[in-house]
Amino acid sequence: MYELIQTVLSSDEKTILRQLISDLSASGKRYFLRNEILHAFAEYCHQYQKPAYFFHSSSLGTLIHYTHEIILEEDDIWLLLRPRIGSQEVWRLLSADTSNFDLQTPQVLLDVRDRFVNRYQSQILEINFHPFDRGIPSIDDPRNIGQGLAFLNRYLCSQVLSDRSYWLDVLFDALHRLEYDHKQLLIGDRIKTGLQLYKQIKQAIKIIGERPPEEPYEKFSEQLQTLGLEPGWGNTASRVRETLELFDRLIETPEPAILEAFVDRVPAVFRVVLVSIHGWITQDDAVGRPETLGQVVYVLEQAQSLENKLRSEIKLAGLDSLGIQPQVVILTRLIPNCEGTQCNLRLEKIERTENAWILRVPFREFNPQVTQNWISKYDIWPYLETFAIDAEKQLLAQLGGSPDLIIGNYSDGNLVAFLLARSLKVTQCNIAHSLEKPKHLFSNLYWQDLEEQYHFSAQFTADLISMNAADFILTSSYQEIVGTPDSLGQYESYKMFSMPELYHVVDGINLLSSKFNFVPPGVDENIFFPYNQKDKRDDNLMQKINDLLFDSSDDHIFGCSDDHIFGHLENPNKRPICAIAHITSVKNLSGLVECFGRSQELQKQCNLILVTNKLHLSEATNSEEAAELEKIHNLINQYNLHSQIRWVGIRLPKPELGEIYRAIADRQGIFVHFASFEAFGRPILEAMSSGLPTFATQFGGAAELINDGECKFHINPTDLEGTANQILQFLDECNTNPEHWYEISERVIQRVRNKYNWQMHTKQLLLLAKIYRFWDFVNKENREALLRYVDTLYHLVFKPRTEKILEEHMQR
Structure with a gap:
C-alpha cells in the first residue's frame, strides 16, 4: 500500500483527496465506512465530470476502493485499508500536510476508535492470539482459506517424506491409543514400535492376500491378532487388505489422497455430542424459535446423518460383531415451562435413527422465574458453566463413556462445547451459524449502551474463547470467514476490534489457520424433493x-x-x-x-x-x-x-x-x-x-x-x-x-x-474429526499453551461479565 499512497500524494490526485476529505468533514461526521466513502467519491466524480476510469482505476480510485474506514481527528486522518482478503493495514495522514503519512499498529487505531466514542483510557487489557500461531503451519494463499483439511494433509505428507522413521513412530503412537471401552483397536500391545508395525503390516498383507475377498473378518482374526493387529481394519478380507495397503502406501509414498483415504477408514469416532443450548430443540411442529429455527433444523438433520454414517463405518470396520454401536446425542437445556412442547422431557429419541437422542439438562434454579422458562440467546450466559458441569455427568452416564467429538452450535453452544472438551480432553468442533457482532453495526464500540439488552461483552468474549480453543471450525461458506473483496467476513470482524474500557483485541483470530473448513450442510431430501417426483x-x-x-x-x-x-x-x-x-x-x-x-x-x-x-x-x-x-x-x-x-x-x-x-x-x-x-x-x-x-x-x-x-x-x-x-x-x-x-x-x-447434501457433509465432518485429533496429538505442547491463555480470558473477563448479568436476573 505504501507505493499506492505515495503515488496519490505525489500527484495532482492529492488535491482531489484533500477535497474529498473536506467534503466528508463538512457532513459533520468523523467516522466513515466503506459505502459512505465510495458514495462521497462517486458524488465528487459526478460533480466534476471525471471520466469513468477515474472512479474505478485511477490511483486515487484504487486507494478509495481499498479503504474500509476513514476516521477524522483534529491533526490526523486515519485510513483502514484492506489490500486483499483477510488483510488489514492502518495508515495515518497528517491533516496539515497529507504528504506526511505512515503505517501504524492495530493498537493505535483501537485507541483512535476509543477516543471517537470518548472512552479512551491509557491502560487497557490487550488480547492477542498471534503468538500462538508461531511454529504452526498456516495457509499462505487467501484463495485456499477454508480448505484446512487439504492443507493439513499436504503438510503432514511432506513431514512424513522428510523424516519417515520419526513419523512412523508418531503414527504408531496415535493409532495405538485407539480403543473402545478399554477394547484395543487396530494395534495390540504385541507391537512396540512404528518399525515393527510396518513390518507386521507387510506380513499381514501377504496372509490376507491368500484369503477369499468376501471372507468375513472373524474367519482370520486370530491370524491377525497373532501379528498384533486388533479389530478395526475391515469386515472382509478385501476390505482389510485395502486398509493395510493404504497404510503401507502412506509410509512408502505419502500423498494427501492416500492419507485421506486411510484416515477415513480409521475407527476413531463412535460417540458424538452436538451442543445446541437455547434453541427449543423438539421434533414436533414447534421446532426452534424464530431466532434459532435454522440452527435447530441443522442440528437435527446433522444428528440423523451422523448416526447413519457412523453405523456404516462401524460395520465396514468389522466392529459391529463386537457389539459396538454409534451414539449421537444432541445436548440442550430442559425447559420446565415448555408451552405444551416436549422440551421438558429429559430424553427423547431422534426420528429416523436407531441410537441418537436429545438429552435435556435443566439450568440450576438461581431464580426460578428466569430459569424455569425459555431464555433469550442474549441472556443465557450466566447459566452455561454450571450447565456444562451438570451436563458432563449426564452425558457420561448416557453414553457409557467419554465422547470422541463435541460439536458446538452458535455462541452459547460453542462455549459449552469448549468447557466440556477442555474437561474431557476430546476434540472440539465450532460451528457459529451466525455471529452477532457483524450483524450489529458498531456493536463493539457502543457495547456499554447496548449491554442491558444484548450483553455483547459476554457474547463477543465467548466467541473469542470458543473459536480459538476449537480444534477445527466448520463454516457453510467461504464468505463466512473472510467475506469478499468489498466486505469483511463474519470471522474477520473478530480480527481487530475494541471494547472501550474493557479490552482491545489486537489479533483475535488467525484467518489463515488450517482449522477453518468450508463444509456446507445439506437439506432433508425426504421433505424438500423436486416438484417433478x-x-x-x-x-x-x-x-x-x-x-x-x-x-x-x-x-x-x-x-x-x-x-x-x-x-x-x-x-x-x-x-x-x-x-x-x-x-x-x-x-x-x-x-x-x-x-x-x-x-x-x-x-x-x-x-x-x-x-x-x-x-x-x-x-x-x-x-x-x-x-x-x-x-x-x-x-x-x-x-x-x-x-x-x-x-x-x-x-x-x-x-x-x-x-x-x-x-x-x-x-x-x-x-x-x-x-x-x-x-x-x-x-x-x-x-x-x-x-x-x-x-x-x-x-x-x-x-x-x-x-x-x-x-x-x-x-x-x-x-x-x-x-x-x-x-x-x-x-x-x-x-x-x-x-x-x-x-x-x-x-x-x-x-x-x-x-x-448431508452424506458429503457427514463424511467430511468425521474425516476432519479424525485428522485434527491426530494433529492435536502431534501439536499438543503448543495447544496446551493456547488453552491456558483461553482459560485466563475465560476467568478474567467472561465470568465477571456473566456475574453482572446474573445479578440482574436475580432481581427479577
Missing part, C-alpha cells in the same frame, strides 16, 4: 397447499383461519413469486413487497406469495417484529396489492413447507430471498432442491449457494428497480423460450444434489 407427493396435501396459496376461501386449512391469511388473488394463474421467511428486519420482506409494488410489469405478470410466522401487529413479540409487520401492511395499502398478494402468516410443519415450494414450481414460479444480509440461507437450498429458480441476496454467504450461470440470480436488495429488472429479464427469457425455466430448474436441483 410426482410419485413421492401426496395428492391430498397438494390440494390443500394449492387452496392455501391460491384458490380457497375456506376458513380453516391446516388450522389457518382468516386471521392467518391475507389477500385474495384476483388472477391465481399468474406466475407466482414466493418468499418464505420469519418476520425480522434482516429478512427484509418489506423490501420485497416494495420492490413488487413499485413494478407495474411485475404485477402484470406475477402474484406475490409470502409465507411467514406472523401476520398481524398484535402477534409481534418485540419492536423489530412490530415495525416490520407494520411496514409490510402499509406498503400493501400504499401500492394497493390486496388482489395480487397472498400472505400466509402461521408456522407450518416442514412437510407442508416442502409442498409449498413444489406448488410454486408446478406453476413455473420463482423463489426470492430478499434479506439485507444472510450468513447462509437454508430456505434457498430448500427452494432449489424443490426445483425453484432462486434469486438471493448478494450480501453474505447466500451468494455462494447460487451458480450465477447465464442469468443473474444474485440480487442487491437495496436496489429495488434493479432487482425488479433482473427478475423481469428472467421472466422474459422464460416467456420467449418456455424450456428456459425447466433448464434453470434442473440446474438448481443438480447443484444442491452435487454440493449440498
Whole structure:
C-alpha cells in the first residue's frame, strides 16, 4: 500500500483527496465506512465530470476502493485499508500536510476508535492470539482459506517424506491409543514400535492376500491378532487388505489422497455430542424459535446423518460383531415451562435413527422465574458453566463413556462445547451459524449502551474463547470467514476490534489457520424433493397447499383461519413469486413487497406469495417484529396489492413447507430471498432442491449457494428497480423460450444434489474429526499453551461479565 499512497500524494490526485476529505468533514461526521466513502467519491466524480476510469482505476480510485474506514481527528486522518482478503493495514495522514503519512499498529487505531466514542483510557487489557500461531503451519494463499483439511494433509505428507522413521513412530503412537471401552483397536500391545508395525503390516498383507475377498473378518482374526493387529481394519478380507495397503502406501509414498483415504477408514469416532443450548430443540411442529429455527433444523438433520454414517463405518470396520454401536446425542437445556412442547422431557429419541437422542439438562434454579422458562440467546450466559458441569455427568452416564467429538452450535453452544472438551480432553468442533457482532453495526464500540439488552461483552468474549480453543471450525461458506473483496467476513470482524474500557483485541483470530473448513450442510431430501417426483407427493396435501396459496376461501386449512391469511388473488394463474421467511428486519420482506409494488410489469405478470410466522401487529413479540409487520401492511395499502398478494402468516410443519415450494414450481414460479444480509440461507437450498429458480441476496454467504450461470440470480436488495429488472429479464427469457425455466430448474436441483447434501457433509465432518485429533496429538505442547491463555480470558473477563448479568436476573 505504501507505493499506492505515495503515488496519490505525489500527484495532482492529492488535491482531489484533500477535497474529498473536506467534503466528508463538512457532513459533520468523523467516522466513515466503506459505502459512505465510495458514495462521497462517486458524488465528487459526478460533480466534476471525471471520466469513468477515474472512479474505478485511477490511483486515487484504487486507494478509495481499498479503504474500509476513514476516521477524522483534529491533526490526523486515519485510513483502514484492506489490500486483499483477510488483510488489514492502518495508515495515518497528517491533516496539515497529507504528504506526511505512515503505517501504524492495530493498537493505535483501537485507541483512535476509543477516543471517537470518548472512552479512551491509557491502560487497557490487550488480547492477542498471534503468538500462538508461531511454529504452526498456516495457509499462505487467501484463495485456499477454508480448505484446512487439504492443507493439513499436504503438510503432514511432506513431514512424513522428510523424516519417515520419526513419523512412523508418531503414527504408531496415535493409532495405538485407539480403543473402545478399554477394547484395543487396530494395534495390540504385541507391537512396540512404528518399525515393527510396518513390518507386521507387510506380513499381514501377504496372509490376507491368500484369503477369499468376501471372507468375513472373524474367519482370520486370530491370524491377525497373532501379528498384533486388533479389530478395526475391515469386515472382509478385501476390505482389510485395502486398509493395510493404504497404510503401507502412506509410509512408502505419502500423498494427501492416500492419507485421506486411510484416515477415513480409521475407527476413531463412535460417540458424538452436538451442543445446541437455547434453541427449543423438539421434533414436533414447534421446532426452534424464530431466532434459532435454522440452527435447530441443522442440528437435527446433522444428528440423523451422523448416526447413519457412523453405523456404516462401524460395520465396514468389522466392529459391529463386537457389539459396538454409534451414539449421537444432541445436548440442550430442559425447559420446565415448555408451552405444551416436549422440551421438558429429559430424553427423547431422534426420528429416523436407531441410537441418537436429545438429552435435556435443566439450568440450576438461581431464580426460578428466569430459569424455569425459555431464555433469550442474549441472556443465557450466566447459566452455561454450571450447565456444562451438570451436563458432563449426564452425558457420561448416557453414553457409557467419554465422547470422541463435541460439536458446538452458535455462541452459547460453542462455549459449552469448549468447557466440556477442555474437561474431557476430546476434540472440539465450532460451528457459529451466525455471529452477532457483524450483524450489529458498531456493536463493539457502543457495547456499554447496548449491554442491558444484548450483553455483547459476554457474547463477543465467548466467541473469542470458543473459536480459538476449537480444534477445527466448520463454516457453510467461504464468505463466512473472510467475506469478499468489498466486505469483511463474519470471522474477520473478530480480527481487530475494541471494547472501550474493557479490552482491545489486537489479533483475535488467525484467518489463515488450517482449522477453518468450508463444509456446507445439506437439506432433508425426504421433505424438500423436486416438484417433478410426482410419485413421492401426496395428492391430498397438494390440494390443500394449492387452496392455501391460491384458490380457497375456506376458513380453516391446516388450522389457518382468516386471521392467518391475507389477500385474495384476483388472477391465481399468474406466475407466482414466493418468499418464505420469519418476520425480522434482516429478512427484509418489506423490501420485497416494495420492490413488487413499485413494478407495474411485475404485477402484470406475477402474484406475490409470502409465507411467514406472523401476520398481524398484535402477534409481534418485540419492536423489530412490530415495525416490520407494520411496514409490510402499509406498503400493501400504499401500492394497493390486496388482489395480487397472498400472505400466509402461521408456522407450518416442514412437510407442508416442502409442498409449498413444489406448488410454486408446478406453476413455473420463482423463489426470492430478499434479506439485507444472510450468513447462509437454508430456505434457498430448500427452494432449489424443490426445483425453484432462486434469486438471493448478494450480501453474505447466500451468494455462494447460487451458480450465477447465464442469468443473474444474485440480487442487491437495496436496489429495488434493479432487482425488479433482473427478475423481469428472467421472466422474459422464460416467456420467449418456455424450456428456459425447466433448464434453470434442473440446474438448481443438480447443484444442491452435487454440493449440498448431508452424506458429503457427514463424511467430511468425521474425516476432519479424525485428522485434527491426530494433529492435536502431534501439536499438543503448543495447544496446551493456547488453552491456558483461553482459560485466563475465560476467568478474567467472561465470568465477571456473566456475574453482572446474573445479578440482574436475580432481581427479577
